[in-house]
Amino acid sequence: MRELSRPIGSGMRVYPGDPEVVIEPALHLDRDGVDVARLHLGSHTGTHLxxxxxxxxxxxxxxxxxxxxxVGEALVVHLDGLVAGQRYGLVELERALGGPLPERVPPIVVLDTGWAERFDTEEVLDHPALDPAAAAELVRRGMHVLAVDTLSPDPSSDGGEAGFPVHEVVLGGDRLIVENLCGLAGLPERIRVGFFPLRVDLDGAPVRAVAFG
Known part of the structure; x- marks a missing residue:
């Protein structure tokens, strides 16, 4: 089993405009008999749904x-050579796969842009972004969950001013998105993965993301 989710800690990177993460003591073992922490964070903190x-x-x-x-079978696409701000689509996906995209893809598609290693740098905001037409084609071919190693499948450098066209395609089709994966290097093209969110009823939630096998 492999961990694919980021640790959550005070001051960690968040999407522009999202609540900052603060974790601090609320109760103390020596004073209160127990240690309890207070967590302040947004619903889209770290690796999240x-x-x-x-x-x-x-x-x-x-x-x-x-x-x-x-939870289910995933197609993992390792996209080598993408550059900052690049829009990537079916051409780049098929190049990475070494052949045509399957007519039917697994319910989960994981896109590894390599940008996870830039999470703690300013470069993280200028990550590659998926072409909305490619997102629509993945949906047509059976994708239910789009999972990426970037802050968003849409551009983040503008803070969302240009809209969220990939979100519109995927979430607008009653499908799901997982963002900020890590640890994807070396995963095989087909593997079973799981995303386990906090049991809250909100617009999103941090997840524990794992690859099985």
Missing amino acids: DAPSHTVAGGRTTGGIGLDEL
Whole structure:
């Protein structure tokens, strides 16, 4: 089993405009008999799930998402050579796969851009972004969960001013997005993965992400 999720800690990187992460003592063992921490963080902290309601009015919240939607076979695409700010699409996906995209893809598609290693740098904001047309084609071919190692499958450098077209395609189709994966290097093209969110009923939630096998 391999860990694919980021540790959560005070001051960690968040999407521009999201709540900062603060973890501090609330109760103390020597004073109160127990240690308890107070957590202040946004619902899209670290490695997390986007529910449809994140960008779709009236969309499903995390409370309406079953774990069976978040565990299953994944197609892992290792996209070498992408550059800052690049829009990548079917051409880059098929080049990475060494052949045509399968007519039917597994329910989970994991895109490894290599940008996870830039998470703690300013470069993280200028990550490659998926072409919305490619996202639509992945949905057509059976993708239910789009999982990426970047802050978003859409551009982040503008703080969302240009909109969220990939979110519109995926979440607008009542499908799901997982962001900020790590530890993807070396995963095989097909592997079983799972994303386990906090049991809250919100627009998103941090997840524990794992690869099995």
